[in-house]
Amino acid sequence: MTLGNRLRERREKLGKTQLEAARGLGISNVQLSRYESDDRKPDPDMLARFAEFYRTTTDYLLGRTDSPVMDTTGSPGIGEYPAFEEFINNPEHGVFFKDYLNAPEERKEEMRRFWEFIMEKEKGRKPGDRQK
Template sequence: MSLGNRLRERRERFGKTQLEAARGLGISNVQLSRYESDDRKPDPEMLGRFAEYYRTTTDYLLGRTDNASPDMGAPSDNREYPAFEEFINNPEHGVFFKDYLNAPEERKEEMRRFWEFIMEKEKGRKPGDKQK
């Protein structure tokens, strides 16, 4: 499978449109389309951004392995926190948690606890209500 096919496969696995993924990656939809169609090859920095955004490894994207899992045997499984994961993948919120995917496990746990605190404070709050 080519790099472009693997990029498309990962994007579709996360249920993202090209436009959503491009925004999340900070590139244009046209650029992403060219990468996915193998018309263009990403530089090493962009390849790393793809791996981080799609929660995989550069080795997987380059076809060096068929294991798409970024952390073999890592103690944390973010699928336990689907709402948190959705929150950090929102481009408007992701800036605050931009280092989450590369953070040590204790830092990740701290960020998840902080997010839970925020969500508890916001529970029942409607748009236009003052923050507590």
């Protein structure tokens, strides 16, 4: 799969039109179209912007890995979030993530990212401390 194909695939996975993605990236839809058709190659800064905007890695976009998932926790990959799985199986927390087990993989990824965000914000907080 080419860089252009991977860019198009990620954009479509996020449910964005070329125009919406181009606006979000701060480029014209003509430029985005050229990237997606492999008529133009992004410079390193643009490649990094694509990866961030499409919530993936430059390695995935460049074809160095077939996993489009960003690994922000240092865990081995999808499905290996034991702390998250334990958290959602707790009846007090599970209600919040009740749709996780039946959700499509893209939605699961969003839920894991949200959980990671919450855990990062709560790091070092002791019971009784004010939330940040």
